[in-house]
Amino acid sequence: MNKRSDKPETPLYRSHLIPVHDTVELLSGKWKIEIICSLTFGKKFFMELKRDVIGISPRMLSKELQELEVNGIITRLPLATKPITVSYELSEYGKTLVPVIHIMGAWGRNHRKKIIGSLKVN
Amino acid sequence: MNKRSDKPETPLYRSHLIPVHDTVELLSGKWKIEIICSLTFGKKFFMELKRDVIGISPRMLSKELQELEVNGIITRLPLATKPITVSYELSEYGKTLVPVIHIMGAWGRNHRKKIIGSLKVN
């Protein structure tokens, strides 16, 4: 206990709620983070993503890619091959989201340790 | 374009997926962020929270508070009044989550600006 104050130094004002929700919702889809993860390693074809993201159906992959695209996180690059192929990549803007995800992951990793530790009393 | 590399300096490895998901899911409930926001201003009674979080039903408030409690984010403090009253506060551990939320909010605020800007072509 090195602190007695009840309040954190940085309260969360109501004006912050919407932006935080935006970020949470953008990442809330069941497969979004995994898709972004795969794309941090470079450009991928639809089919490669489907192989990377184990268990995803084409329906969900398509849907979540569209959501990421309208948010500017990824760029869709259709190629005039035969049959058509489409590759996706993280946009420069999308890359600004990666550090945020890392910070969330760091907290989550620590949280996992804490929760598992708190179960050892079983 | 000050960079030519396709890959971000910090890829997201698959080992990061679960911890990131943990953090997202912890914040994914419809009212969780707002509850945490309210509690960053100090201890609150159940009833006060219900007034603060406009539109929430007692059922949802109770449910989300429980989820935050089992995750160690908040502390439940029942008082032996008549009738019983219960107050909630952010735990010291829960306060470690606040900076993460702030970072998510900062990204989201910028994202909002970007998205709204991209609609001005309407």
Add this chain to the structure above:
DNA sequence: CGGCATCCAATTCGATACTG
């Protein structure tokens, strides 16, 4: 007052089949 049980509405997700 705090919170649980029940029931219903809405949203999300999965499986599968189909098209250009």
Add this chain to the structure above:
DNA sequence: CAGTATCGAATTGGATGCCG
């Protein structure tokens, strides 16, 4: 190959009433 359409299952959230 890269999606879309359709259907059904599962999850999530809301309204309400009851109880200690």
